Amino acid sequence: MDDLTIARWRLRTQRLAGPAFGSVPEAVEGLLAVQAENYQQASWAVSTRTDGLTRDVFQRLFDNGEILRTHVLRPTWHFVRPADIRWLVDVTAPRILRTMRQIQTTLDLNYGDLDRSQTVMRESLSRGTCLTRTALRERLEDEGLPTGGQRLGLMLASAELSGLICSGAMEGTDHTYTLLDSRAPDSHVLDRPVALAELAARYFTGHGPATERDLSYWASLTLTDVRTGIAGAGDRLESLEHDGRTYWFGEPPPTESHVEPRAQILQVLDEYHNGYQDSRYMLDVAGIVPRTRGANVGMVLVDGQMIGGMKRVLGADVVRFEINLFRKADPGEQEAVEQAAARYGTFLGLEPEVVMAIV
Numbered sequence: 001m002d003d004l005t006i007a008r009w010r011l012r013t014q015r016l017a018g019p020a021f022g023s024v025p026e027a028v029e030g031l032l033a034v035q036a037e038n039y040q041q042a043s044w045a046v047s048t049r050t051d052g053l054t055r056d057v058f059q060r061l062f063d064n065g066e067i068l069r070t071h072v073l074r075p076t077w078h079f080v081r082p083a084d085i086r087w088l089v090d091v092t093a094p095r096i097l098r099t100m101r102q103i104q105t106t107l108d109l110n111y112g113d114l115d116r117s118q119t120v121m122r123e124s125l126s127r128g129t130c131l132t133r134t135a136l137r138e139r140l141e142d143e144g145l146p147t148g149g150q151r152l153g154l155m156l157a158s159a160e161l162s163g164l165i166c167s168g169a170m171e172g173t174d175h176t177y178t179l180l181d182s183r184a185p186d187s188h189v190l191d192r193p194v195a196l197a198e199l200a201a202r203y204f205t206g207h208g209p210a211t212e213r214d215l216s217y218w219a220s221l222t223l224t225d226v227r228t229g230i231a232g233a234g235d236r237l238e239s240l241e242h243d244g245r246t247y248w249f250g251e252p253p254p255t256e257s258h259v260e261p262r263a264q265i266l267q268v269l270d271e272y273h274n275g276y277q278d279s280r281y282m283l284d285v286a287g288i289v290p291r292t293r294g295a296n297v298g299m300v301l302v303d304g305q306m307i308g309g310m311k312r313v314l315g316a317d318v319v320r321f322e323i324n325l326f327r328k329a330d331p332g333e334q335e336a337v338e339q340a341a342a343r344y345g346t347f348l349g350l351e352p353e354v355v356m357a358i359v
Contacts (some may be wrong), residue, residue, distance in 0.1 A: 007304040012254045016050040024061045032202040034097040041267040067264040069167035071160040082184035091195040093161040095220045117155040130168030130176040197232025214277035249333025263336035264301045288326040319350040324359040
């Protein structure tokens, strides 16, 4: 076992190579959660793991509530399935809320303000109502609550982490919020040991092989909680030792040595990058990727390894992928990258144009 083998194993585990997920809900369920801070990036992150999906189809599924978007796992948005949303929020929110307390103090927001804001949201969103951020701001300000600066964002995130609100259907290009009870009426909370076991089993099955520190970062859990979860998962997980670390997994390694498709064009927020921290750079065995990359920069993968960065430029009819390679790509690799661009273009409904240069 070596780093490259593990990286390629993860490609198949995450369904970036080999058999794809059958649908958007299956993809989100299979990964348990998908970082969705940037909605457009995240929609591709889910769709590239399915076959033949278009942006319009993804949007329809999101508007119908088959996947939801909320603050969970870390202090940012994730896509989750309705059946998983409440127990995931319940098990990960406490530590996230603690990290937000310092921001709350600097904004001079007290707990009374947060409680009042949630009362206003509950009343404003009753009977399945969906409201945009702007509309909720107006309701809160009408009740005398301060929403300037980061205050509105903190109020909304706190309400999501309290299990009060989540995403509603889009209103044009604007996101909306609605009551979680109306969007996921059948979701439920699990006893904490059961939730930790479910979280560990699902994370390592959808992201493995990975380390306990990877999961600790991904779900804002203590190592003690992670180890409790692993123990509770029992025979749903297996492990291997590599380079002084224990790697946990739920699916066996692929039997074939080749990767198909060979190339992927993704954003750095993708789970293949942000699904790990302790062992993230399994995707850069050669050590050619600058470690000071911006959070919203794209990445180009070939055979599970990052060989370049990517900027996506949308036009009326064309999407241009400006690719800066960290090393020279051979003709076979270039062809694989162009095929990846074609898949991305099909999803967007735009003609792909690829421009490659070596940095």
